[in-house]
Amino acid sequence: MPRLSKPGTGRQSARLSPQFRELTAAFDAERARLAETAPDEVDPALVVVFDLAGTVQDFQNAIDKIDGFEFLSQLLGDRTDPDDDFHMTEREAGRTNKPVQHSLYMVMSSAKAIDELLRLFALWQADPSAKFEHGLGKFKDAFHQLTSIRRWGPEDRIRETGLRERWQETLDMIGQSVSTVRVEVELWYRRDSSQRAAAESHVEQVIAASGGRILDRSQIGDITYHALLAELPIQQVRTVLTDGAAAIRLLTTDDVMFVSPFTPMTVAPAATDPVAEVRLPAGERVEGLPRVALLDGLPFQNHDALTGRLMIDDPEDLGDNYSNAARNHGTAMASLIIHGDLSAPAEPLDRPLYVRPIMRPHELSTTHEQVNPERLFPDLLHRAIRRIQEGEGGRDATAPSVRIVNLSIGAQARALARRMSPVGRLLDWLAHTYNLLFIVSAGNHTAPITIPATSASTVETARHAATRAVHEKSILKGILPPGDALNALTIGATHNDGLGDTETSDAVWDITDPGAPAYYGATGPGVDRSIKPDLHHIGGRALYVRPVIVPGQDKVDLELAHTALTGPGLQVAAPGRSGATNRTIFTFGTSNATALVTREASRLFDILEADVDGKEDSPLPGPEYHPLLVRALLTHASSWGEWEARFRRDLGIPAQDARRKLSAMLGYGRLDTARLGAAATNRAVLIAGGRIGGDQRHTYELPLPPSLRSRAAWHRFTITLAYAVPTVGQLTRYRGAKVYFDTPDTKLAAGDRIEGEHFTVRRGSLQHELVQGSRAMTFGDGDAFPIHVECMDDAQHLPKKKNVRYALVVSIETAEEVSTTIHDEVRARLRQQARERAQERVRS
Known part of the structure; x- marks a missing residue:
């Protein structure tokens, strides 16, 4: 696993000290500007960006420990070419040419908080091993990895939104026939409602001063969303395209996170x-x-x-x-x-x-x-x-x-x-x-x-x-x-x-x-x-x-x-x-x-609602799992099929890159509706639903059908897991927890993983994997294929009393000419297990 190589304390001091001075000057200038209209001295609030090479786990918690700092959001930064300061290394190969991934931490900051940050930086410069106050230790890691510290600026607010490109198209196509344009202005979501109200009022004043007006406004606290729908005069468009993003006040306003073209679907x-x-x-x-x-x-x-x-x-x-x-x-x-x-x-x-x-x-x-x-x-x-x-x-x-x-x-x-x-x-x-x-x-x-x-x-x-x-x-x-x-x-x-x-x-x-x-x-x-x-x-x-x-x-x-x-x-x-x-x-x-x-x-x-299985079968998961089960069942009936060979040939994709590139193109493949809700004698399907807490493991076992034992014939295991992921809107990692099934036992399955790339399939909340082979499976009477469902923290720690709802679908199949008894064999074994569990309950 590549590791990030970072510069030493002296080099970081030389690199970052001028940036800290520039940031301090920005606060002084803002304080002077506010003094022109405010009778009392005001401590200005500016959005500061910590640009880190790599990430620092839980850095946002340390940020909030400093009085005057409020963590706002984390974004995935650019991938940059390696240099002498920051580059990736491997144990045997040493320095590599792999790009360095950056993380951006946006913080609403007061001048007082910047003074405290400078104090911590000076302590770290003097002794990188110095002990910081409780909760602030993450700043030592951040100082090691900090590539730059700066204000959130006009270009940041439009870089990924496509605003400049859309405005250029507007002028080119209909610029002479329109007098206004509409934009979605997304504000930083402040925790305090009075601060949100003040920010909204300020942005509304900025828009009104430009000759614009507010058409709609929204705050959805559960997803940290605060936005305004605004109409701006076309002169604002011409100014940005001629003089740059910093030329209009809306794009220099610290309360604003992003400005996007408003383009309702037509x-x-x-x-x-x-x-x-x-x-x-x-x-x-x-x-x-x-x-x-x-x-x-x-x-x-x-x-x-x-x-x-x-x-x-x-x-x-x-x-x-x-x-x-x-x-x-x-x-x-x-x-x-x-x-x-x-x-x-x-x-x-x-x-x-x-x-x-x-x-x-x-x-x-x-x-x-x-x-x-x-x-x-x-x-x-x-x-x-x-x-x-x-x-x-x-x-x-x-x-x-x-x-x-x-x-x-x-x-x-x-x-x-x-x-x-x-x-x-x-x-x-x-x-x-x-x-x-x-x-x-x-x-x-x-x-x-x-x-x-x-x-x-x-x-x-x-x-x-x-x-x-x-x-x-x-x-x-x-x-x-x-x-x-x-x-x-x-x-x-x-x-x-x-x-x-x-x-x-x-x-x-x-x-x-x-x-x-x-x-x-x-x-x-x-x-x-x-x-x-x-x-x-x-x-x-x-x-x-x-x-x-x-x-x-x-x-x-x-x-x-x-x-x-x-x-x-x-x-x-x-x-x-x-x-x-x-x-x-x-x-x-x-x-x-x-x-x-x-x-x-x-x-x-x-x-699922009919639940027509026999009395000897275990009941289907209850209604609370049906939305996830349906999501899993639809995906379970999907595969690439002949697409993989066709696209590898037509696009000339090398074998070692095929699964990664095709996963992005094809997803989990094409839905085969003939495999939905219909029984087949040569296929057995197990479905389950449950709730899992952090650091827990649930194990399911799919009985192996005796008719496949020691037979060198085509067979396939398909495993699909869907879960309802809690999310964290301010963080790049986004998922509040990660639920996944462990790598299937390909040795027991006498096959190989096919289709979706191993790491990619675990990045969302829907994991779908196939193991396929033609080698003979070796197993004993009563043996089963295990599936281990696990839950771990991702963007944040999952509290002990919280759990995640999930649905699991597992199947084994072969060609009809190989066996037409798989369904009955697996069903008989599952019924036997149900009877044994019932007897255990009676004895206890």
Whole structure:
């Protein structure tokens, strides 16, 4: 394991002393500025950044021990090239060329606290082994690893938000026709409510002084979120682009953490005059309590596919101004959740679908829809879920029976890789607090694919070039919020649908392999290199316009073709002109895949709630584990299959890098719905649920079937663990605890780990591993395959009385020609174990 090499005390003193002097001067200047308007001397408060090489565990606790310091947040810093001061070393190789990872600790500081910091630094300079006061010892480690100490500045506030790039696009495209722009201003979340109020008031004054105004405000303490939705005059945009971020006061205000472009998701209709029809049998109104909530646009509830099947909750009366022509996205998603692909409709859901509209018609186009542009997206979702689960305004919860929430829309914001988005943090907290399964789309990137003109001669050469081009641009096609949430199931799309073969003109090309990940889908990894998207499912086939090659042209663009009227794609309900209630269109996207996975999730809930196992079987885990069990079962039925060999070949990925790189691209693979909720004689599945505390281990044993003993035949073990992770919003490590199963016993399994990379699969809250082999297993009568589930601290210490809820799914399978008795063998052994435990209880 590489270790960080740090400079000595003398070198750190030479490096850091000028930075401390500069920081002290900044406080003096701020004090002088405040004195111009304040009658009494004021101790200014500035945000100070400790930039450390590596990390110092629990450093934030030491920070809070100093009077005048308030720890605000930790962020993952840049990876820097090694130098003589900071570099990585290995025991045998010595100094390496590996980059050095930095951590940023943001601290609200007074001048008094800086004086105390300087005192500690002087003590450390004089004697690095000097004993500091109780609780401050971590500062000695920090001084060793400190690469710089500085103020949080204007560039910090916009570096990762994409503000400058979006503002440049705004000026280039519509700069002369708009007078204002909207931004989300995220403030540092202060622990004291009066300090939050003062900070908000100050920022509001800064915005008003620039000619702007506040449209919305939100504080969500459980995720340390404090933000304002502001409208700024276009002159502010021109000033930043001309003179830099420091040229406007908003970006120099210490109370401000980040400023992001506010870009609520906008959806255009796939077609404005659908002509295809669907014939569905007349259905009666569906009764019962809803299990699935759809947060989306308002559906056309009189459509033949939807009538009598929706429970619409519209507290903001959006429907009063929501024309039928604009009710496209919600109609399509509701159609897919209830019926699936209308080209191959299946049994509809037998419960009503709860719908909460969070979109509205676009103010500039009556057929487009837009997430409410007057509201901060995290606050909108927070209020919607609390209304469902708790109620609001003194009224009862509107749908407390809901266990699944479908979010096929998201934030049209820059994908983040170094910190969890605010809406991602929110979903993690909501899923953990209310025990909900959020199923979220990974997001679409529909810009043209640029390939060499020499590769555009045939469909086959274009396919290979497009695959390489998409992979090379993957960093620009990241997961869109809230698909970054760890406790949510994030869905990518595959290139298939139920329409079958279709005739297409020579002007369009089908350049995606059947069943392969769609080119337009967002790719991972997630935050901290976690697996995202978690899995892929049917999104509908997307075709591309055949490019026209101009002589001398080096590059050509492959643009998505419009196939909404004729297909291919998933066939969905759509609002028709003149009140037609049976029109459909063909669409594609990760939204579609998300809706179809939601449908499968509801089907799994049906099975778990029915609990049809025999009296001799152990009961299934109770309802409190069902959301996690469904998340685990959906993932358990997913794998890369032939994708691994195809992408390794097409992208030329070396064997040693394949699993790491493909984990980011493919997640846990493609969902095989045939493996969901259906018994198979050649496969045995064990499911469990439990609660585990810190430093505990739970061991489960899957009985080994005698029919596989000493047989050199293909077999596979699949292990999937899902848990509801408590989160810590201010820390880079983010997870409050880490639950995982230990490395599977590949020797006993007579196989090798395949697919997901070993370290990557443990970075989220969903671990999925496969062990596959063809060697003969050697085991005795009654032997079992052990799975050890463990819990350890991660971002913080898990209190003794706290535990983490988890679900586990384990299976063993082989080919049918090898054995068709595995299910019965394992079941018989489990029943025997249950009888033995019952006898033990009687004897005791």
